[in-house]
Amino acid sequence: MEHLKAMLCIREKSFSLNRCVLRIVLWVLISFSAHLPANAADNTKVSGTVFTLGADRVRLLWPNASITLKNPDTSKENTTVSDSLGEYIFTDVVPGDYEVRVNLAGFRAVARQITLQENGEVRLDFQLVPEIPNSTIEVIAENAGVDDSSSSGGTPELNADILKSAVRLSTDFQEILPLLPGVVRGPDGLVQIKGGRSNQGNALVNTASVSDPYTGQPALRLPAVAVDTIRVLSNPYSAEYGGFASGVVEVNTRGGTDKWRWLFEDPVPRLRWINWRTHGISSLSPHLVVAGPVIRDRLYIFQSTCYNYDTTRVPSLPDPDNVLVEERVGSHTQVDWEITRNQRFTAVLTCVNSVGEKLTLNPN
Numbered sequence: 001m002e003h004l005k006a007m008l009c010i011r012e013k014s015f016s017l018n019r020c021v022l023r024i025v026l027w028v029l030i031s032f033s034a035h036l037p038a039n040a041a042d043n044t045k046v047s048g049t050v051f052t053l054g055a056d057r058v059r060l061l062w063p064n065a066s067i068t069l070k071n072p073d074t075s076k077e078n079t080t081v082s083d084s085l086g087e088y089i090f091t092d093v094v095p096g097d098y099e100v101r102v103n104l105a106g107f108r109a110v111a112r113q114i115t116l117q118e119n120g121e122v123r124l125d126f127q128l129v130p131e132i133p134n135s136t137i138e139v140i141a142e143n144a145g146v147d148d149s150s151s152s153g154g155t156p157e158l159n160a161d162i163l164k165s166a167v168r169l170s171t172d173f174q175e176i177l178p179l180l181p182g183v184v185r186g187p188d189g190l191v192q193i194k195g196g197r198s199n200q201g202n203a204l205v206n207t208a209s210v211s212d213p214y215t216g217q218p219a220l221r222l223p224a225v226a227v228d229t230i231r232v233l234s235n236p237y238s239a240e241y242g243g244f245a246s247g248v249v250e251v252n253t254r255g256g257t258d259k260w261r262w263l264f265e266d267p268v269p270r271l272r273w274i275n276w277r278t279h280g281i282s283s284l285s286p287h288l289v290v291a292g293p294v295i296r297d298r299l300y301i302f303q304s305t306c307y308n309y310d311t312t313r314v315p316s317l318p319d320p321d322n323v324l325v326e327e328r329v330g331s332h333t334q335v336d337w338e339i340t341r342n343q344r345f346t347a348v349l350t351c352v353n354s355v356g357e358k359l360t361l362n363p364n
Helices: 002-034 160-166
Strands: 044-053 059-061 066-071 076-081 087-093 096-103 110-116 121-123 157-159 183-185 191-193 202-205 227-233 248-253 261-265 270-274 277-284 287-295 299-313 323-338 344-357
Touching (some): 066 087, 076 087, 157 160
Parallel strands (some): 044 121
Antiparallel strands (some): 183 191, 277 299, 287 299, 299 323, 323 344
16 A cells, blocks of 8 residues: 555656646747747738839839838838849738838939738839939139249259259250250250250240250350259240240259359269270369359359360271260359349350361271
């Protein structure tokens, strides 16, 4: 009997335990189902077409349009894109209030408010309207007067600091011109400005024309050490410029300074070598520059003296008598007189003596 009672107690406890487990499982299922959305059978579907109407009232379907379905209560959004036939569809949508918005580049955005019922299907087509660009065009009339600032403004120029490191200071200013834009040296060795011939330009030194009236070339040899600024004006139209068809070379020379200064440069000759032996001098270009005040704040002087010895090899003749020798002695003097604060007198004197030794085809 005691054994039977023990078996009955175990069965009762096991049955009680099963009932407790069953209650817990049912409670979990009820709680989980309370948080689930409505069944798919209660959900609805939204679909439609995105199109435009042409002039002939024929529908034109638009793919790649962005359609957004937004629930304003939960702020939840679903987005899809229209297919090649302009069709779009939203499935398994929970019933409620929604906003459907369509966006496509080049068209105005369209939005509609709808209310979805249970177990329903809503067909919502959208007709797009081209967007009219909202832009403002401002037209400003040009100044009727002549803008003389553009005659020479913005033109690249070379100053004394650049020339000191770019060329030999005894070089003639015409050798500097190819360093400027729009200037090239032609096959004949003459300078051409903006594609024009060498005699179609004009050269101004301190606003005075130095062009030869016969050849059109600058008739003045000016050493680079005496140049303060140099530039080429390709399209000047001010009254101070004239006598040109291609461009104007404008040169401003250097004057004296408040303190006495001097410069002696390039005194060492460059030797000529043939078969590891020296044969005289190949080139020599010493120059001396002195500048300063003769009378302080009143009279200034700038003096440049140079000597050039250059040789040009003639390959058709045998060594060593196959060079063309050119010697040149130049002097440039500028005197500046400050008459008053608003008046200044400038005098420039340039002298060049050039001697060349010519060769013949038969040196004997």
